[in-house]
Amino acid sequence: MSTTTEQITETSKADTEHHHGPAKGMSRWFFTTNHKDIGTMYLWFSLAMFMTGGCMALMVRAELFQPGLQFIEPDFFNQMTTMHGLIMVFGAVMPAFVGLANWMIPMMIGAPDMALPRLNNWSFWILPFAFSIMLMTLFMDGGGPNFGWTFYAPLSTTFAPPSVTYFIFAVHMMGISSIMGAINVIVTILNMRAPGMIMMKLPLFVWTWLITAFLLILVMPILAGLVTMMLMDIHFSTSFFSAAGGGDPVLFQHIFWFFGHPEVYIMILPAFGIVSEIIPTFARKKLFGYSSMVYATSSIAFLSFIVWAHHMFTVGIPLMGELFFMFATMLIAVPTGVKVFNWVATMFRGSMTFETPMLFSIAFVVLFSIGGFSGLMLAIAPADFQYHDTYFVVAHFHYVLVPGSVFSIMAGVYYWLPKWTGNYYDERMGKIHFWLSFVGINITFFPMHFVGLAGMPRRVPDYALQFADFNAISSVGAFLFGFSQLLFIYNVVSCIRKRNQASNRVWEGSHGLEWTLTSPPPYHSFTTPPKVD
Amino acid sequence: MQTEYQHYYVPNQSYFPIVASISLFCLAFGAGSFLTAAEGGGDFGMILLFMGFILLITIIMNWFVTVAAESRAGLYSPQMDKSFRWGMGWFISSEVMFFVAFFGALFYIRIFAVPWLAGEGDKGVSHMLWEGFVNQWPLMTTPDPSLFKGPEKVVDPWHIPLLNTIILISSSLTLTMSHKALKLNNRRATSLWLALTVVLGFTFLYYQVIEYHEAYTELGLTLAAGVYGSTFFILTGFHGLHVTIGTIMLLCILVRILEGEFSATKHFGFEAVAWYWHFVDVVWVGLFIFVYIL
Numbered sequence: 016m017s018t019t020t021e022q023i024t025e026t027s028k029a030d031t032e033h034h035h036g037p038a039k040g041m042s043r044w045f046f047t048t049n050h051k052d053i054g055t056m057y058l059w060f061s062l063a064m065f066m067t068g069g070c071m072a073l074m075v076r077a078e079l080f081q082p083g084l085q086f087i088e089p090d091f092f093n094q095m096t097t098m099h100g101l102i103m104v105f106g107a108v109m110p111a112f113v114g115l116a117n118w119m120i121p122m123m124i125g126a127p128d129m130a131l132p133r134l135n136n137w138s139f140w141i142l143p144f145a146f147s148i149m150l151m152t153l154f155m156d157g158g159g160p161n162f163g164w165t166f167y168a169p170l171s172t173t174f175a176p177p178s179v180t181y182f183i184f185a186v187h188m189m190g191i192s193s194i195m196g197a198i199n200v201i202v203t204i205l206n207m208r209a210p211g212m213i214m215m216k217l218p219l220f221v222w223t224w225l226i227t228a229f230l231l232i233l234v235m236p237i238l239a240g241l242v243t244m245m246l247m248d249i250h251f252s253t254s255f256f257s258a259a260g261g262g263d264p265v266l267f268q269h270i271f272w273f274f275g276h277p278e279v280y281i282m283i284l285p286a287f288g289i290v291s292e293i294i295p296t297f298a299r300k301k302l303f304g305y306s307s308m309v310y311a312t313s314s315i316a317f318l319s320f321i322v323w324a325h326h327m328f329t330v331g332i333p334l335m336g337e338l339f340f341m342f343a344t345m346l347i348a349v350p351t352g353v354k355v356f357n358w359v360a361t362m363f364r365g366s367m368t369f370e371t372p373m374l375f376s377i378a379f380v381v382l383f384s385i386g387g388f389s390g391l392m393l394a395i396a397p398a399d400f401q402y403h404d405t406y407f408v409v410a411h412f413h414y415v416l417v418p419g420s421v422f423s424i425m426a427g428v429y430y431w432l433p434k435w436t437g438n439y440y441d442e443r444m445g446k447i448h449f450w451l452s453f454v455g456i457n458i459t460f461f462p463m464h465f466v467g468l469a470g471m472p473r474r475v476p477d478y479a480l481q482f483a484d485f486n487a488i489s490s491v492g493a494f495l496f497g498f499s500q501l502l503f504i505y506n507v508v509s510c511i512r513k514r515n516q517a518s519n520r521v522w523e524g525s526h527g528l529e530w531t532l533t534s535p536p537p538y539h540s541f542t543t544p545p546k547v548d
Numbered sequence: 549m550q551t552e553y554q555h556y557y558v559p560n561q562s563y564f565p566i567v568a569s570i571s572l573f574c575l576a577f578g579a580g581s582f583l584t585a586a587e588g589g590g591d592f593g594m595i596l597l598f599m600g601f602i603l604l605i606t607i608i609m610n611w612f613v614t615v616a617a618e619s620r621a622g623l624y625s626p627q628m629d630k631s632f633r634w635g636m637g638w639f640i641s642s643e644v645m646f647f648v649a650f651f652g653a654l655f656y657i658r659i660f661a662v663p664w665l666a667g668e669g670d671k672g673v674s675h676m677l678w679e680g681f682v683n684q685w686p687l688m689t690t691p692d693p694s695l696f697k698g699p700e701k702v703v704d705p706w707h708i709p710l711l712n713t714i715i716l717i718s719s720s721l722t723l724t725m726s727h728k729a730l731k732l733n734n735r736r737a738t739s740l741w742l743a744l745t746v747v748l749g750f751t752f753l754y755y756q757v758i759e760y761h762e763a764y765t766e767l768g769l770t771l772a773a774g775v776y777g778s779t780f781f782i783l784t785g786f787h788g789l790h791v792t793i794g795t796i797m798l799l800c801i802l803v804r805i806l807e808g809e810f811s812a813t814k815h816f817g818f819e820a821v822a823w824y825w826h827f828v829d830v831v832w833v834g835l836f837i838f839v840y841i842l
Contacts (some may be wrong), residue, residue: 038561046561128558130631133611137565144573148580177584184576191572194642202634206627207556236642240649244782250583251771252696253778255653258677260696261687261775263661266653273652333670542555 036538045140048132049538050117051435053139057114058428060142062504064106065421067150069497071099076459076493079486082478092476093161094153100164104282105189106146108416111424112285113138113196116224118435120200122529122536123218125209125545130202138196145188152178152185163474165275168256168267172248179249183242190239197231200224209528211547215306218527222309223288226316230277230284233320237274241267265330272323280319283415284312286383286423287354290376292527293430294358297373298365299524304357311350311357318347328399337396344394348387355384370522371445375426378418378453386414389464404474407467413460417496422452425503432510433517437535440510448506451499458492554625557618564614568607574600612800616809616817629816636820640827643790647831650786654779654838658685662775665691690774699777700768705840708759712752713836716791719748720829723798723822733812735805742802745825749795756788783839790828797821 037043037052044056074095078086087095117135121128129135152159157176160166171179204217204225217225245267247253254260256267287308295302302308324332324340332340358380367373389411393399402408425448433439462485471482478486517534528547532540574596581593618624660669666683667675675681678691690696703709726741763769763780771781801821804810810818 042561045566046563048559048562127556131635132558133562133565134635136562137568140566140569141572144569145576148573148576180584181577181580184580188572188576194639198635198638198642201638202631205634206630232638232642233645236644236646237649240646240653244650244653244778247771247778247782253771253782254690254696254775255778255782257696258661258665258674259692260690260778261662261665262657262778263664266656266661269656270649270653331671539558 047136048128050121050129050132050135051536051538053135054114054117056139057110057117061107061111061114064102064110064146066500068099068102068107069500071095071102073493073497075099076490078476079478080490081487082480082483084477087476089476090158090161093474094159096474097160097163098153101149101160102146104164104278106142108282108420108424109193110142112227115285115289115424115427116200119431119529120203120221120224121207122532122540123221123527124204124207124212125528125541125547126203126207127539127542129199130207131199134195135199138192138199141188141192145185145192148181148185148188152181155181165271167271168245168248168264172245172256175249180246183246186242187239190235193231193235197228200228201232209541209544209547215309216547219291219302219305219308220285220288223284223312226312227281227284230281230316230319234274234277237270241270241274265327268327268330269324272326275326276323277319280315282420284316286379286420287312289423289427290358290379293372293376293426294361295526296522296524297370298362298367300361300365302357303360304353307353308357311353314350315347318343322347325394328396329403341394341396345391348391351387355380370442371449372426372430374446374449375422375429378449379422379426382418382422383415386411386419389414402467404472405467406463406471406473409473410460410463410467413463417456417460428507432507433521434529434534434536436511437517438510438513438515439517440506444502444506448499448502451502452496455492455496455499459489459496462488556625557623557628559618564607564611568604571600571603571607574603616804632816632820636823640823643827647786650779650783651834651838654783657775657779662687687774687776696772696774697768699773702767702769702776703759703763703840705836708755709836709840712755713832715748715752715755716829716832719745719752720826722748723825727818727822730810730815730818731812739802739805742798742805746795746798746802749791749798752791753788753795756784780839783835787828787831787835790831794821794825794828797824
């Protein structure tokens with residue numbers, strides 16, 4: 016025992032003296048404990064998954080370009096919609112936010128690294144393995160998951176392909192990864208702040224991530240419990256979701272959405288944080304209503320736990336339930352309105368410039384609000400009986416997820432890229448990427464409102480003739496949006512490679528600890544904590 | 549010296565995370581192959597599952613040994629200690645939520661699902677599916693006994709479960725005594741009380757096994773015995789699993805105490821295990837009330 020102790024003391028002494036940069040070769044990535052390396056890996060992984068899930072979406076859109084069956088079998092179509100949803104939620108959006116958190120939180124609060132660095136690396140490395148299991152299911156007998164990303168029982172139990180078992184274990188692994196990641200974020204924020212960095216001075220990105228991490232800790236275990244019950248129903252003859260044994264398939268939906276509703280806020284709260292960082296920078300004004308932003312985020316997080324059944328209005332819940340969940344859902348509009356008001360008020364009479372991150376952020380505010388309003392329409396229980404499971408719902412959640420979460424991630428990447436790489440990206444190319452994306456997503460998702468209100472059901476590979484025109488338009492938009500993302504990759508890669516030294520502050524109006532470091536920042540950011548006044 | 553900042557220890561490269569991820573992959577993929585393989589074809593899955601398990605155990609052991617060694621080497625500042633405390637606290641919170649999912653399922657089934665199936669309330673129309681089905685709990689007759697045959701009898705809460713309640717609550721007390729003794733630097737009492745806790749943990753598990761055996765062989769209470777069996781076994785089963793893990797953790801702590809580790813002032817490893825054990829205890833009280841008695 017004592018020899019190991021001595022060895023460790025010796026190596027650590029040697030390392031603090033000599034070990035200032037990253038390790039050489041591939042071992043840097045496999046064995047790293049550095050928050051920047053891990054953040055980078057999360058972001059690349061997320062980009063790879065974004066492109067994979069995007070290809071699946073394009074297959075869906077290609078099939079839906081015309082009525083009738085063109086390219087793919089209906090069962091494969093179902094696998095594509097399912098995998099597209101699962102990959103975008105768990106593989107693209109969530110890891111991207113964790114990547115940004117890894118990069119930025121320690122730099123924003125003046126910490127040397129994340130609080131639990133080895134655990135941090137474990138959280139990341141679980142993901143590639145979990146998603147390789149998930150993607151392998153596509154090549155198994157009976158095909159991959161085809162029951163929609165919400166995997167409702169009994170579609171996912173009694174009538175599921177055999178590969179559902181692998182799907183269940185992959186979800187377990189993602190859960191472990193998210194929980195450990197969330198613990199790390201909470202501990203870092205609560206325990207690693209530089210002296211003087213009181214909670215109400217935290218940058219909003221840090222605040223929103225703290226609240227997101229609490230949501231993750233509270234709901235990911237629920238998801239784990241849910242898939243465990245599925246596993247038991249499939250292989251160990253229990254009857255949780257089978258009415259013949261006294262269970263109830265609706266129970267599945269309740270548990271799923273008790274996880275699922277906070278989950279959708281997990282995918283939007285960090286976006287709020289990013290936008291709240293960017294808008295003040297380019298409006299050259301302090302964020303309007305900082306503390307109300309914190310309270311609004313907390314209220315949204317709290318409300319997310321008591322609105323889940325608004326996803327199930329048509330499944331048959333008691334009238335009191337319909338009413339309660341309808342009004343509770345509408346209540347969310349209040350804190351969300353506070354946030355949108357504050358962003359607009361921040362921009363009001365600011366000396367604004369419109370660099371790429373700002374363009375994405377303004378598009379976020381406008382288009383996310385559209386998604387929010389369609390959400391309000393869906394919250395009205397009697398009206399939802401008409402909208403439920405139509406393309407109106409698809410339009411709604413894509414408006415909050417694509418120009419919402421995804422745009423905020425892109426905004427964040429453009430905003431911090433010069434800090435990470437030390438080089439400015441090509442502003443003109445950034446703007447082209449923005450405009451193509453902006454036009455692309457609106458062409459894709461806006462017509463979905465119309466076909467949805469006219470009654471086109473989601474998750475069906477074929478449709479009635481009257482929906483043909485709008486669907487053709489949507490598909491064109493989807494391909495435009497999809498291929499514009501190649502520009503995003505080009506922009507990121509050329510920013511890394513082309514020397515165009517960025518200043519420490521990067522942006523004229525930027526404020527915060529991360530901008531006091533050099534661009535690129537040193538491998539270990541704040542080994543001694545800075546003083547915050 | 550007091551005002552000087554002690555560097556927060558950021559460990560160097562470590563192979564633990566990636567090997568642990570590989571082991572999880574083996575576990576998940578192995579379990580998947582084992583469960584989905586046709587009759588007798590699960591050998592590959594079983595081997596992979598077993599390998600993953602061994603690998604995971606090895607990594608976890610190495611990881612903890614390294615952390616303990618780093619702590620002894622004085623690399624951990626008081627700030628680091630706080631990180632571990634927050635970390636363990638939130639880990640236990642996530643565990644609580646894992647049980648919340650199963651308790652939630654139990655309550656939903658008892659309050660809504662079964663009464664509705666029997667024709668009560670807003671969704672009483674579902675009664676048309678199985679006419680004559682009666683709302684009762686424990687659910688002795690399922691809606692469709694040809695698919696899920698209900699249990700003949702259920703576990704009597706006032707025999708083994710009551711005994712196990714007493715065992716587990718006293719184990720929490722003995723653990724607290726051990727902790728008190730450790731704080732007073734009375735190492736002999738510490739290890740004695742701790743050993744007693746471990747013995748109580750094993751006794752609990754022993755009775756739990758007896759109870760499961762009885763349930764399967766004499767009471768007809770199985771996983772397949774309708775939703776009563778499902779909720780009963782998933783709640784008590786996962787609790788039992790946590791007691792098993794907790795007991796193993798207590799055993800590790802006992803070994804470390806006997807090797808002379810932990811001081812009266814610095815013993816977070818001990819405290820973390822104690823927190824975990826109390827959490828397991830609290831869950832059991834919930835189980836005793838809502839699964840066995842009510």
